[in-house]
Amino acid sequence: MTDMRQLYQEVILDHNRKPRNYGAIPDANRHADGHNPLCGDHIKMSMNVLDDKIADIAFEGHGCAICKASASMMTGAVKGKSVQDAETMVEEFRGMATGTLDPENADHHLGKLKIFAGVKDLPSRVKCAILPWHTLHAALNAEASISTEGEADPVSDHA
């Protein structure tokens, strides 16, 4: 299990067990649903964007540990950020998960989220990690639902 411990670190396992910002915001002004047909991962995201800032954000749904931990840590990381900064992080996370951004050697704003860098070596799991970020992007752009099987997915469907 030593190799898998690289990805399944205690931080990820902890966020999986006790996801932060879990639930729904009743008066949210942005929503999106994200769905990964391969795993059955399903994320519902709700947030309030005020003065171009993510004032509050929450998610609920079911998914694997990678997906849930990614969603949990993402909500913590983008809360209070401007929409533009959050979108930058979406791009950076996507780059890291698909291997185009090396978090050890490139500038980025991902902080602790670089713990997910290991998924780039697990093609079938890349989508699990990215799903919350796609869903965030969809909510920020007022798209009601996304699927990682859709065209918005930069990762091959056949993983």
Place this chain on the structure above:
Amino acid sequence: MKIETMQNECVRIDDSNIDRIRADFPILALQVSAKPLVYLDNAASSQMPQAVIDRIVDYQTQEHSNIHRAVHYLSELATKEFEAARVKIQKFIKAKESREIIFTRGTTESINLVMHGYGRAFIGEGDEIILSVLEHHANIVPWQMLAQEKGAVLRVIPMNDAGELLIDEFEALFNEKTKFLALSHVSNALGTINPVKQMTAFAHSHGVPVLLDGAQAAPHQALDMQDLDCDFYAFSGHKMCGPTGIGVLYGKAHLLEKMKPYQGGGDMILSVTFKKTVYNVIPAKFEAGTPPIMAAIALGAAIDYLSELGLSNIAAYEHELLEYATGKFSAMAGVRIIGTASNKVAVLSFEIEGVHPHDVGTILNGEGIAIRTGHHCAQPVMDRFNVPATARASFAFYNTKQEIDKLVDCIRRVQEMFS
């Protein structure tokens, strides 16, 4: 392996000869994640023995040409070998005639062929097609497409919590509108062996033809079309030690003869003018274009291999593996087996409390263990058990109890990790 002696004595598979059998499969010596491969995804695709690999090499290096075409040496040789494979399959499933064996790309294409060739001609508005809740998507979607096109209706046989079809409810579905029964012989997601002989007889008593999806049955038990008496039987080469890209549709000759061709092209015709085409006789009528010749011949070699081991030996040994694994899994707290039918092939779908199947799959992969995780192309089954996905270990005759021990040990470690 050398089985000249085994063949005659019909030797059972056990600890004394399992290593020799495993040695027939070069891929089983592979290291994955720097660990010996433990391949438990046989329901998705089985591995290929050296005898089949050798047959492919021999064909491609010494026998290949197009078939049913030219008068030259290679074309005649390839045609002879291709048709010999058809006869092997006929004998393997005890079909009456070799012309009842149609080569396809796989089970999916076989079912689509029946949907197009039979369904579109003989199923109309308001007619009913019976399926089971256990079906693989390949035996749902084609019938749904037909139902949409024709205004026909799908009726679904339910199952109990063990994953067994409810036979009373099945019988109650029949009425004068029932025109077809499409049923899996063995469930890919749960391993349930359906009582298809009894169900076929019941359908026939209502004059309803029956297609059986045999993708998960063909590699694991002896098949007898005369005994089952189904009208169509579909299976794939790559789940029975053959290559991908080849499958079989068995159909009763009188039905195949009255069906329309599925695809048009070369080889399926007797004569073509721009005014009129006269279709060829079966099986050629359903084999338009150049078929996967090498794959068909390799499937014949795979059938030789399986037959030499003996399907009853394979079934007995795999059943032993299933019993062993079921015992181990049942003893583990926090592990639920999904699919506990009394009659099963060696498929174990399971769920670990608090751990998503995809995490299980990834972590086991890190230990060299290959299992399938997901919905197994059987989403209605997942819905029935109210799970998004399961983990599935599916065994073949080349697996061992030691491999099951390794699986169980790793599952315990996954539980510790997530606790």
